[in-house]
Amino acid sequence: MSHRQVLQSLTGLLMGMFVSILAGTVVSTSLPVIVSDLHGDQTAYTWVVTATLLATTISTPIWGKLADLFDRKLLLQLALAVFVLSSAIAGFSQDTTMLITMRVFQGLGGGGMAALSQIVMADIISPRDRGKYMGLFGAVMALGTVGGPLVGGFITDTINWRWNFFIALPFAVVAIFLIQRTLHLPRLEPRRVRIDYPGIVLLSAGVSLLLIWVSLAGNSFDWASATTAWMVGGAVAALAAFTAVELRAPEPLINLQLFRNATFTLSVIASISVGVSMFGTAVFLAQYMQLARGANATQSGLMTIPMMAGLLIVSTIAGALISKRGKWKAFVVTGAALQTAGLFLLGTIHYDTNFLLVSAYMFLLGAGVGMVMQNLVLVVQNAVPQRELGVASSAVTFFRSLGGTVGVAALGALLAARIPELFAERADRIGTAIASLGIRGAEIAQGFASGTVPVVHELPEPLRGIIEGIYGDAVARVFLVAAPLGLLTLLAVAFLPNLPLSTKTRHERVTEEKAASAGATAGLATTAVVEPERAAEAGAGLEEALAVRPHADGPEPGRRRPSAGPGEGSGG
Structure with a gap:
């Protein structure tokens, strides 16, 4: 495809990404207001976020596998429709339970958008050239990520927070239309389709139990309790059964033999901690700005711009340089180091830390x-057989979402446990401040007793300063606990094999892999006629090659599919 054809095909995809990012971020700065208005507590606040991440995590590998089997354009439109419709219904929420339920459906659609956008890019752009177009994706991501909170905060402060959930609907209609008109993908060759239903059920059950336990332990029940035992035991049993099923499934949801590939395995490890950094900081920075610095929803969106600016500017420059030079590892290692430093520095902030310093720390983290x-997705797509590209791409996204979900749930539980401790430590100061406020103080005390998240910028002095100090110290501790995971990312990417980036698209690489397999088969047939002994040796070599580069069109009906243990050399 020419540059113009690629840009035309990306139009609908970019609009779809913008819609999903906008619908997801438009409520981020409004969540403290939304949860307070719906009379939710800190646990409800965490679950409004965790529910979306949980559904995204579970659905991502399912969408990725479906992308290897069915029409990817139709799947993309379906995911977008589910995401935006559930977002619109969330706008009618009457309590946090309804809001959390709709956020689950948002996550199901969001998982499709996250997985399919990466897979579609690989269909039409080679790994080497993809950096040139990352600036477009970075711009759209920044526009949605920065613009969403700003628009959401403005709507919340001037109209009503419910309108945040409706704003993406017209954009979604345009996106679905553009995807239909402009996105043209190579057709998948027809083959026998088998959906791994047992794998879907077992993965969903295992991951859900694990994440629900992380979210509730320490608050709803003790970490060492019978409830912990059965939840953790059930999660382990379900995931063990999932592993056994995947090893035998003809079309596994996650091909476990991909873990033989060092690039894939190390990228998965790195993605887990990146997920904590990306999702955790976005969630708790909004709380820090509103609860520790007394900002309203609009101001909170403006105050988090430095992190998004770092992400946009540095990722765009790095992508262009990767395309120009074909070298990627130095950028990834540097990014991991910046991410680690940013988390450690954010762990040192207080409610009254100079905002220029906080902005610098946020920029550093965003850049990393x-x-x-x-x-990480790029290097995995470059290193695995193209038959498994959808599964491999979505697996990296899955583990990133898993890390983010576990991170937000665990860090949210830590925050929910730490805040009451700080309230108890400063009870005398709070009591004195409340007593000085008379009737107004009695109303505020009643809200504190119910556990409702306060709207800090509406609190009177001197109480406001005390509450800001409590939330500032609590959120900083969250970042400090998350920081060691950055070291895990740094170690994982440091050991990634430094493979050269392929200059071929997915379709071209599939054709190349088929030609190589056909050539090997023809050579084996010729050798069998001339030298039977060498034919046997060649047959063994062909069997090994097919394990690394399986046929693009899949196994013939009734025939056992060769194992798909990917090798490092399959990246072209």
């Missing part, structure tokens, strides 16, 4: 995440 996040 921007250099690592998308490039």
Whole structure:
């Protein structure tokens, strides 16, 4: 495809990404207001976020596998429709339970958008050239990520927070139309389709139990309790059964033999901690700005711009340089180091830390995440057989979402446990401040007793300063606990094999793999006629090659599919 054809095909995809990002971020700065208005507590606040991440995590590998089997354009439109419709219904929520339920459906659609956008890019753009177009994706991501909170905060402050959930609907209609008209993908060759239903059920059950336990332990029940035992035991049993099923499934949801590939395995490890950095900081920075610095929803969106600016500017520059030079590893290692430093520095902030310093720390973290996040998917797509590209791409996204979900749930539980401790430590100061406020103080005390998240910028002095100090110290501790995971990312990317980037698209590489397999088969047939002994040796070599590069059109009906243990050399 020419540059013009690629840009035309990306139009609908970019609009779809913008819609999904906008619908997801438009409520981020409004969540403290939304949860407070719906009379939710800190646990409800965490679950409004965790529910979406949980559904995204579970659905991502399912969408990725479906992308290897069915029409990817239709799947993309379906995911977008589910995401935006559920977002619109969330706008009618009467309590946090309804809001959390709709956020689950948002996550199901969001998982499709996250997985399919990466897979579609690989269909039409080679790994080497993809950096040139990352600036477009970075711009759209920044526009949605920065613009969403700003628009959401403005709507919340001037109209009503419910309108945040409706704003993406017209954009979604345009996106679905553009995808239909402009996105043209190579057709998948027809083959026998088998959906791994047992794998879907077992993965969903295992991951859900694990994440629900992380979210509720320490608050709803003790960490060492019978409830912990059965939840953790059930999760382990379900995931063990999932592993056994995947090893035998003809079309596994996650091909476990991909873990033989060092690039894939190390990228998965790195993605887990990147997920914590990306999702955790976005969630708790909004709380820090509103609860520790007394900002309203609009101001909170403006105050988090430095992190998004770091992500946009640095990822765009890094992508262009990767395309120009064909070298990626130095950028990924540098990004991991910046991510780690940013998390440690954010762990030192207080409610009254100079905002220029906080902005610098946020920029540093955004730059690190921007250099690592998308490039991990790129290096995996470059290193695995193209038959498994959908599964491999979505697996990296899955583990990133898993890390984010576990991170937000665990860090949210830590925050929910730490805040009451700080309230108890400063009870005398709070009591004195409340007593000085008379009737107004009695109303505020009643809200504190119910556990409702306060709207800090509406609190009177001197109480406001005390509450800001409590939330500032609590959120900083969250970042400090998350920081060691950045070291895990740094170690994982440091050991990634430094493979050269392929200059071929997915379709071209599939054709190349088929030609190589056909050539090997023809050579084996010729050798069998001339030298039977060498034919036997060649047959063994062909069997090994097919394990690394399986046929693009799949196994013939009734025939056992060769194992798909990918080798490092399959990246072209």
